[in-house]
Structure formats: C-alpha cells, structure tokens
Amino acid sequence: MILYFSGTGNSLAIARNIAQSTNDRVMTLTEAVQQDLTAEKRIGLVYPSYDFNMPPAVRLLLPQLKISADAYVFVIISCGAQAGNCIWTAKRLLRKQGVRLAYSHKVRMPDNSAIAFGRNPNNQIWKFERFAFRLERIIADVKVERHELHFNGWSFLGWLMGQTFLEKGMIRTLGPKVNTDKCIGCGICEKVCPINNIVVNEKADIGKHCTLCFGCVHFCPQQAITTNGREALKERQYHHPEITLKDMLQK
Template identity: 30%
Template sequence: MIFYFSGTGNSQWVAEELAQKLSDQATSIMAAKSDYAPKDGEKIGFVFPIYAWDAPTCVYDFIEQLNIKTNNYIYMVATCHSQAGGVDKVFKKALAKKGLNLNAAFSINMPNNYLLAPFVKTDSNTKRTQLLSKAQKRLKEIAFAVETEKNIVSIKRGLSILSKIAPFFRRFMTDKAFYVEKNQCIQCGVCAKVCPIKNISLNPFPEWNGNCAMCQACLHHCPKQAIQYGHFTKGKKRYFFKKEYLPHD
C-alpha cells in the first residue's frame, strides 16, 4: 500500500506511478484507514510533498493515528522542487514512535508550487518539462530500489542550515495571509472543492478557517487567479500537475 498526500498533484502522480510500477495501490491519507492491516510481505510507502525541508504536518498527524503492526519493508518518497532537507530523519523518528522502521527514503524533484516569498515563482514550461523528464527516470530508479527492498537513503538535502531553521520558518506557515479578490472571484467553489482538509467555506466568497495544510491547491486551482497570499502571489503564474505536461519518451 502507498499512502500519499498531495496539494497540487505532483505527489499523487508519483504515488500512482509507483503503484503502477510495483503492482501496488495508492490511496490518499485523507481517505485511508489508519488501522490498515498489511498482508505478509506487503511493502508500505508514504509519498508527500516537502514543506520547508520537512513533511506536511497532516502527514505526521496521519502517522500519529496509524495502527499498523508490521516488520515489512517501509519507505518514503518526498517530492520537492530541489531540497528535501533532513526529512527522512524526522520521518524515521515519527515512525519509530509507532514501533515502525523506515527502510528507505527517497526525494524526487518536481515542478515548484511554492509562491509564498519574494522572487520565487513557478517553473518556465521548458524547466517544467526538464523536471518531469528527470522525474520519470528517477521514478524507475525508486521503483527498482523498492522492488528489490534496498535499505537506502537517497535524498537531495540542500544546505543543512536551511533544515535547521525550518521549525522557525514553519511557524509562519498559516492561512492568515490568504485572501480573495472579490472583483475577480466568480464564486465557482473550485477552491473549496480541491481543499484536501476542507478548510474553506463559501459565504459566498471563500473564507479560510485556520486549519490549513499549506498545500496551495486552492491558490493554484482558482480559474480566475482570484486567490492571493499576502504580497507574494499577485501576477505569478500558477501550477498544478497535468498529465499533458509529461514529455513523451
């Protein structure tokens, strides 16, 4: 079984591709049962995006609730733009608290969905194609390592100082700065529909309810680009994963 969390679709695609290559099944942690009983020898995977050099809080909440007893092979795959920090170390500790071992950890670079700072933006179409082309190859490597049950850590960490300041940085990851441009919003409800946490109410414009995973699905899926975050997002091109972006072999 592969459990995944995804805001803008990168991690969902990675989880589903891995499931296909490994003849396994991918399920969202939002729909998954926390008392899942693995079959003999069944591998357990976790796929999620990197938020500030670590896993999303909702993934740790899911692990906290997990009631799985197994010595089977367990692996994690972090999708990120370029740097996954020390996520495997934190993730391993979270699993250990539940009596579970982490056998392997991988990162995979994917198109960027982080716009919440000055000077950061989504990738150009050329860069996006390059990233997805490399990701297709990387997925084959990861699938082979999992299939053959390699004990391995294969993570692009980036600067270690950034991982150290991550907890400080993550304190500012809240939905307080989201707002809607009412003159742009057509009240279509897409933002509320795509929110995996059901954190958006429509009254009749979207309102954020303070229980945000910071996944950016609402911001990137709004068909009118009416959702903004502070001063950081206006005029920046949006992104969410589409199969049509995949380069053909």
C-alpha cells in the first residue's frame, strides 16, 4: 500500500509509478488514517518537502496511522531540491509507534512554490527526465525491500524553519487568499484541498488550517487565489502532467 499527500500531483505521480511496478494500491494519507492497515506487509509514504520540513498536515496524520511494526516501511520525498528534515522527522515519528523506517529517498520535481515568487514551475519540467533514473532506482530497491536510508539526516535549516513562529509566519505570508472579485464559486478548490480547509458557498472561504500545499492556487480555473500577494497567472499554474484534476479529487 502506498500512501501519499499531494497538492499538485508530483507526490501522487511518484506513488502511482511505484505502485504500478510493485502491484501496490495507492491511497491518500487522509483516507489511510481512517483504516486499519496492520495487515499490510509493505507501506510506502510519499509526500512533499515544505520549507525543508515535513508538511504540517503530514506531521499530524502520520502518527495516526495504524500499521504493523513488522511492515516494510519506506518514505519517498518529492521536492524541488531539498528534503530537509522530512525523512528525519518520519523516522522519529515512526519510531514512536514502534515502527522502523527501512528505506528512504527523494525525487526532484518542479517546485510548485515558485509561483509564490512570480516564477514559473512549468520551467522546471526538465527535472522529469533528469531525475527519472532516481525513480527507477527507488522502484528496483522497493521491489526487493532493500534496507537503506538516504537523505535521512537532521537539517539545521529544517529545524529552524520548523520553529513555530517561522512556520506560522510562512503560512501568514504564503497562505492563499481569495480574490472575491474573480471567484465564481465553482467549488474546485474545496474539492482539491487535501485537508478540507476550504468551504465554498457563493465564494471560496479558506480556513485557518492551511498546510501550504498550493493545490488551490494551482487548480483554480479563474486564477482567483493569490499567494504571497501575487496573482497566480494561468501560465504559471502547474500540476504534474500525468495527474489530472479528476485524480486530485479522488481523496
């Protein structure tokens, strides 16, 4: 079973690619915490790196998983470049549940946060080809249930960015805001949000628990959601090319 958390499909694409080769099923982390997974012999976790850290939502969900201490557990980080403390934190949280992390790695993907700084994540699609070798290696390793941890060290930057005041500051600055003049109340953002933090009545209303996945920013068809005070130009909106909006709604 491969569990994922994804805002713009990079992590879902990785999870699916692995699952296709290993004959595993994929499931969102949000759904997985509602299930008893203790019979699963192999559990994969795929999620992005946010500010050199595990996404706050993953940090809350991971300890709620019901998995067996005997399962082969692996973690794959999808990131622009740096996994930071993502794997170190998973190792620690799993250990608290009596589970040993067997394997970890990262795959570089287009950085979906670039849109917050006026840059275009679509200019980074060269990473698919450049880092395809990494995904192939991960698949080969997971198939034989190799025990090997990569990118699992402690990162000072990750620790620093995870301090509550910086994390909250980041959410305040980068957190999505709705431009009500542009919003047509289509409801897509509500369905895309992996943690159900958006309610749409006539207009979208973003709640207080944003985990900064940027799914709503990238998928809004009206470019009505801003981040860092910047408009999400259509040409800068990104999602993994193998992943459709429909895929993202199956949560």
